[in-house]
Amino acid sequence: MTAAPPSNATRRRSPAPETDTGDDAGGALDAGDRGSLTISEKAIEKIAGQVAAETPGIHGSSGGFLGIGSHADEDARPRVSAQLHGRTASLQVRAGVRYPTPLRSTTERLRERISSRLDELCGIDVRQVDIEITSLVTDTDDSGRRELL
Amino acid sequence: MRETAGTLNRTWLAIIGVVALLLGTAGILLASGTASGLASSVGLEPPAPGDPALPENFQDVFVPDTAAAIVAVVAVVVGLLALVWLLAQVPRRNQARTFRLHADDAVDGRTTCEPRVMASAVESDVERIYGVISAAALLRGSASQPELTLDVKIDQRADVRSIIEQIHAEVAPNLETALETPLRRTAVLVNIGASRGNEKAAVL
DSSP states (O other): OOSHHHHHHHHHHTHHHHHHHHHHHOSOOOHHHHOOOOOOHHHHHHHHHHHHHHSTTEEEEEOOBTTBSOEEETTSOOEEEEEEETTEEEEEEEEEEETTSOHHHHHHHHHHHHHHHHHHHHOOEEEEEEEEEEEEEOTTTTTTOOOOO | OOBOOHHHHHHHHHHHHHHHHHHHHHHHHHHHTHHHHHHHHHTOOOOOTTSOSSOTTGGGGGOSHHHHHHHHHHHHHHHHHHHHHHHTTSOBOOOOOOEEOSOSSOSSOOEEEOHHHHHHHHHHHHTTSTTEEEEEEEEEEOSSSEEEEEEEEEETTSOHHHHHHHIIIIIHHHHHHHHTSOOSEEEEEEEEESSOOOOSOOOO
16 A cells, blocks of 8 residues: 555656647657666676577686686686677676687677677667687586585 | 797807807907908908008097997897897797687677687596596687697606507697688697596596
8 A cells, every 4th residue: 555656656756748649640659759768887797798608618617716727618708898888788798718618719609799789678779799718618617516416 | 838939049050150250260360360361362462561450540530529339239139139138038938828718800709719718628627537637728820820838747657659649640630620711830838747536536
């Protein structure tokens, strides 16, 4: 009961401009006229990190303190930092790669995937993706983890 | 594992040796008197024992004040060159710089990898071989012309031949696959250690 009044208030407040313009236009509105969509730099960084983590052979790192002692983790997202210029972005990715895979082609695939997925999901034009390979993980490296076969 | 200034030393020792040999030959020829015979046979007039060895006005060269400064500068330069040669004797690792794995223009972005990262992957690859206690890898050169130097510590009862064969058959090809280029050189140094490698868990 206590939560109802504010939700009603917001509901009442939000349709007001729509009805005003709706009366003027008298039909369906363009998405741009209804309001603006803002995607923060942090969101783009996280989306790019998730896209990178979903790429086969790419993983992030976790643990450590102040960047010291972190270890490769296949479940972690690679660290991405983005610089936005309008709708254009340049990204820096710090990722681990599975060893032995061809590093050039793997990172090239990651680069293409990030730029195409960011274009699809956010409409951001990715110009440059700088990739720094921070770890190479062999099959035996994850000896700390145990799996039920 | 470390590189020393072998080529530099050989080059300069050869140059100094040739100069010393020429000076020594000239000294012997002059002392034995053969030089005067050779000079007269060529057509030159050998100087008499009473003639001055240097031109008459040779001392005038050192009269101006600048002469002392020039000699001092030349001495300092020679001294610095000698110091540089001495410092070059310090053995160096000469590890490769950051590997650049992108195209030359790098329009789409750069791809970089520290050689230390790659070396640790190679080390864990070597340590997987049965009989190896520990391994230290060092990468030199560049991403297009890499060189691998391995320092492998093995168990005293391990099969050295099989370990070296596995390094050449598995470890080096893995690195070549990762870098997508053949290794220019692979050097393996094998040491025998007493303690046995032991892992707490087996990964299937």
